[in-house]
Each structure stands twice: as C-alpha cells, then as structure tokens.
Amino acid sequence: MKKMFNYLKPYKLQVFFILILVTFTALGMLLLPDYMSKIIGEGLDAEYQVLVDNEWQVVEECSIEVNPDTCRVIQTSDFNVILKYGGIMLLVTLASTLSFIGLMYLSSDVSSKVGRDIRRDYYNKINDLSIYETGKFGTSTLITRATNDVMQVQNFLIMALRMVLRIPIIFIGALVFSLQKSVTLTLVILAGVPLLGIVIVIAFKLVLPLFKLFQKRVDKMTLVTRESINGVRVIRAFGQGDREVEKFNESNQDLADVGLKAGKIMATLNPTINLIFNLVILAVVFFAYHMVLDGKIIDYQGLGNVSALIQYAMQMLFSILMLTMTFIMYPRAEVSGKRIQEILELESSIIDTADDSYSDFNFKGEVDFNEVSFKFPDAEKNVLDNISFNAKPGETIAIIGSTGSGKSTVVNLLPRFFDITGGSLKIDGVDIKNIKLSKLRSLIGFVPQTATLFSGTIKSNIAYGVEEPSDEEIVKAAQIAQAEEFILELDDTYDAVVEQSGNNFSGGQKQRLSIARAIIRKPKIFVFDDSFSALDFKTDSTLRKALKEEIKDATIFIVAQRIGTIMDADKIIVLQEGKMVGIGKHKELLDTCEVYKEIALSQLDEEEIR
Numbered sequence: 001m002k003k004m005f006n007y008l009k010p011y012k013l014q015v016f017f018i019l020i021l022v023t024f025t026a027l028g029m030l031l032l033p034d035y036m037s038k039i040i041g042e043g044l045d046a047e048y049q050v051l052v053d054n055e056w057q058v059v060e061e062c063s064i065e066v067n068p069d070t071c072r073v074i075q076t077s078d079f080n081v082i083l084k085y086g087g088i089m090l091l092v093t094l095a096s097t098l099s100f101i102g103l104m105y106l107s108s109d110v111s112s113k114v115g116r117d118i119r120r121d122y123y124n125k126i127n128d129l130s131i132y133e134t135g136k137f138g139t140s141t142l143i144t145r146a147t148n149d150v151m152q153v154q155n156f157l158i159m160a161l162r163m164v165l166r167i168p169i170i171f172i173g174a175l176v177f178s179l180q181k182s183v184t185l186t187l188v189i190l191a192g193v194p195l196l197g198i199v200i201v202i203a204f205k206l207v208l209p210l211f212k213l214f215q216k217r218v219d220k221m222t223l224v225t226r227e228s229i230n231g232v233r234v235i236r237a238f239g240q241g242d243r244e245v246e247k248f249n250e251s252n253q254d255l256a257d258v259g260l261k262a263g264k265i266m267a268t269l270n271p272t273i274n275l276i277f278n279l280v281i282l283a284v285v286f287f288a289y290h291m292v293l294d295g296k297i298i299d300y301q302g303l304g305n306v307s308a309l310i311q312y313a314m315q316m317l318f319s320i321l322m323l324t325m326t327f328i329m330y331p332r333a334e335v336s337g338k339r340i341q342e343i344l345e346l347e348s349s350i351i352d353t354a355d356d357s358y359s360d361f362n363f364k365g366e367v368d369f370n371e372v373s374f375k376f377p378d379a380e381k382n383v384l385d386n387i388s389f390n391a392k393p394g395e396t397i398a399i400i401g402s403t404g405s406g407k408s409t410v411v412n413l414l415p416r417f418f419d420i421t422g423g424s425l426k427i428d429g430v431d432i433k434n435i436k437l438s439k440l441r442s443l444i445g446f447v448p449q450t451a452t453l454f455s456g457t458i459k460s461n462i463a464y465g466v467e468e469p470s471d472e473e474i475v476k477a478a479q480i481a482q483a484e485e486f487i488l489e490l491d492d493t494y495d496a497v498v499e500q501s502g503n504n505f506s507g508g509q510k511q512r513l514s515i516a517r518a519i520i521r522k523p524k525i526f527v528f529d530d531s532f533s534a535l536d537f538k539t540d541s542t543l544r545k546a547l548k549e550e551i552k553d554a555t556i557f558i559v560a561q562r563i564g565t566i567m568d569a570d571k572i573i574v575l576q577e578g579k580m581v582g583i584g585k586h587k588e589l590l591d592t593c594e595v596y597k598e599i600a601l602s603q604l605d606e607e608e609i610r
C-alpha cells in the first residue's frame, strides 16, 4: 500500500492545499461550539440580586429555591454580544463551508487522477508481460485488479486525504476546549472513549477477514460470469445452462453471504455507536445537573459551557469513529494495493534488451532453428526438444503432428511470445534476441489459431497494425485472403461494422479477415497457426495458391491438421511429443516417416495421398 501512496507524489501541491483546507474545516468545527457557548454565556447573561435592607443588590450567586422573596435573577441579555458572536459564527461557517467545498473538489480530483495513473501503469505493464504471465494470472483477475481493486485504493486514498489531519486536529482541539470549559465534564466524556474503543475493536476484528474474503469472491464471481458469457455456445450446445446457472448462483450467493455478514456487523455497529454517543451526552447532562445543584455551575456562562461540551463530546467520539472507519478501509485497500502491486512488479519473461543495431537492417526472412528446445517456466519437461531446420525466403514450411505435439509452440517462438530455453533461433543469421522486439515482430505476419477481430469496421480490422494504408492495399489484401467476395456482399462492404470479437462473422470469415490483416503488413515471414481450419477445401486451396503467387519472397509457416493443406509445402516438419520425427516433402515423408504416413492415411486413402 505504501507504494500506492507514491502515486500521490506528482500531486504534492494539491495534497498540500488539501491539508490546509482540512485544517481550516476542522478549526471551523471546533470554533463554532465555543462561540455558541459565548453567545449563551455573555449574550444571555443574568445577574443575581438579593434583598438587603429593602434594597436589591447585585451578588455573585444566590439560590432561588432557598428564598425567592429575597433572591432573584435579572436577565441582562446583550443583543450586541449576540450579534457580534452570531456574525463571527456566520463568517466561520462560511469560511469552513468554502474550505469544505475546496477540500471535496481537490481530494476527488487527486484521487481520480491517482486512480487513472495506477490504471495507466497497470495497463502498460500488462502490455509488456509475455503471453505466459498473462495466461498464468488469467483474464478475470487481471480485469478485477484494474477496476475493483484500483477503486478500493482510490476510495481509501480519498478518505485518508480527508481524514489524516482532520481526526487529530478535531480530537485534540475538542479535548483542549473541553478542558478549558470543565475538567470534570471532560473526564466524563473521556470515560466514554474506551467503551467506544471496545465496541469498535470487536467489530473491526469480525469484519476485517470478511473484507479480505469479499475481494477473493469478487474475483471468483468475475471468473464464473466471464466463462459462462464466453462459453455461451458450448453451454447451450451441451445443454449445461442449468449447471452454469447453479454455478453462478453459488458464487453469487457466496459473495452475497460475505457482504451480508459484513453488512450485519456494520448495521449493529451503527446503532451501538449512536447509543454510546447518547449515553455520553446523558452522562454529561447528569453530571452538569449535579454541578448546578452543588453550585458549581451558577450562571449562563456555565450553561453555555455545558452546551459546548456536549458538541465537543460528539466531535471527539466522532473522530474516533472516523479513525476506525479509516482503519477498517485500510486492510481492504491494502489487499487491493498488494494485488495491483503484484502485477506492477512482475518481471516479463520476455526482455527486450536488444539495441537498435538491426533497426534499419533489411531482413530477407531466412529462419534457422538450431537444436531448439523449449520448456514452460513451471513445467517439468520440455515441450520442444532439439528442433533443427532451415527455412528460406520463398519457401513454405508446414508443421504437422498430433494435438499437443508442440506445433503452435514452434511458431510462437518466432515473434518471441516465448523464449527458447535451449539451442539458437536466428533470422538471416541474427539471433532473434539481438533484434529489437518491435523490429522482430514487424517482420512477421502472425495469424493466430483463434481468429481475433476488434470492434470497428472491416477496413479498420484489415488495416490494423499498418500506418494509413491505401484503399487499394486493403482491397488487395482482402482479395488474396479470399475475403473480398463476402465483404462485397455486405451492405457497407469495407465499412461494414465488426462487432465485439467479430461476433457478427462466421469462423471462416474471421479467419480470412485475420489473414488479410497479416498480408497487408507485407511481412518477410508469415505464420499461419492452424488458420485455414475453418475454411472449406476449395477456399483453403485457392487462398494458398493466391498466397504463393502474390507473396513470392516471404517465408511461410503453416501449422495445420489437414494433410490437404500442407501437401504442397516445400518442407514438412512432423512433430511428435515435442520431437521432430520427420522433415521433407510430402512424397519423401510418405516413404520415410511412419508418423506422417499414419496421419496422411487417417485423412485420405492410399491413392489420394500419392
């Protein structure tokens, strides 16, 4: 949480003014009861007279009950005094109201800017992290941390800014003013403090673990909601709607239960605190009554003091309550602060240490895998073992193998989504770690296994990642990707709206748009990670033919499950459990690689494959 406070540093000046304004409002609160007591004491003053030798004489004190015929009170109210103090009170109120408005404005401004800054750094960090780290944490918690957790920290900061000086100023000020007015009655008020303390500590202990639990359950709830929304098709297809509703209800109920429990404690706390406040006031009145009886309070000044003391009692107890509230919010904000900090402090496993040496280098796109091995950070064994091959510009390299054999991992190593853990990986003889990430990735047109579109238009999706391409370039890319036909059928053609995640397009259409997006970049290396799987055979083959004709100099990697898609490749790499069990052209592999032959025969018959 301390680190979260660092976010206040850029707003030092505002924080300074906030503290000044807090001091002004607190002083205003303290002065008002004092002036009120002065109005009562001096403005509504009275004098006592006793009958001495048939003449009324002013005396210090007398008891009306004793003999009203010989002792009387004469009201000597002074309206000028009331006007004077009333005027001062109005000015103080005005000043503290203005300070309060300024305080609210500045503190809200600072806290929302701090929230914005935290979210900015957080988002930048997520962008820097490798796919492995973001995958390890998961989308739900990463989103909750950026929203709910930042909000908790922001709320705490705003509270802390407003309370940090206000609580001690009010408590100490009210105590000093009270002591000036009556030491006895101040002691009566202070007797209420431990009582309030005990109640608050008990509530604090009960509610704190619940707040921690609450945050975890918000995470769980986000996860369940996200999964069921994302997986809506599977859920419906498998008729698992009821089970998902049950799962959602369970996590919803869990969250509500914690909230309810905490709410119940807080709900009991409020009337209990009110009760203590009122008990303290009753005790002050009770003792004041006895002080009147004992002749210790004898005039309006004394009564004015009692009225001020009651307000100071409220202020002292209220500042203790506020202090507790701040303490209650702290652990919750601390948990959130830690969760944000955990991400901010994450070291990306992909570090861009390369200098600009190759920034202007004209890469051709020759790829060399030399004894490449790869292991996920937490995994026990290698996902890839000693993979070696060479891919020249103009060549198409296909990678085939059973599911989980490591095909996607091989191509993910090229743009450094993951870093190799053994061997070397070079482009045009340069180790890819020596090429700046931005340059390296600009060399590669990557079409991932799951086509991802962004909300916008067809045009904006194809043009993604290219600085202001011309309409001709967009159309050309769409033509090569075999996307033009369906685009022209749309009412708005290239300006047609693409909904969130491309939900208004079919799987095959999404794939073709993702392919067009890669083509328009004119990269030196293409990676198609199972990107033709949703295309029908005819479109698949026309697309590959168009690629071959239009993109002659690029190195093309195709990961595929379908033999038909890769049969014509210049080199086919066959993977099995992370090992390369064959490499060559289709015909060679049929004779030399048993695994390849098996895959081929499982899809086509003997005649078709020859």
Ligand SMILES: Nc1ncnc2c1ncn2[C@@H]1O[C@H](COP(=O)(O)OP(=O)(O)OP(=O)(O)O)[C@@H](O)[C@H]1O
Pocket (backbone or CB within 6 Å): 132, 135, 376, 379, 383, 401, 402, 403, 404, 405, 406, 407, 408, 409, 410
């Ligand atoms: N983030 C990860 N952490 C640990 N292991 C992983 C991770 N991602 C993938 N793996 C493992 O690495 C292996 C290779 O995965 P990869 O995605 O490369 O296979 P693939 O051949 O492309 O499979 P498919 O054809 O099903 O897409 C698999 O056994 C998988 O379980």
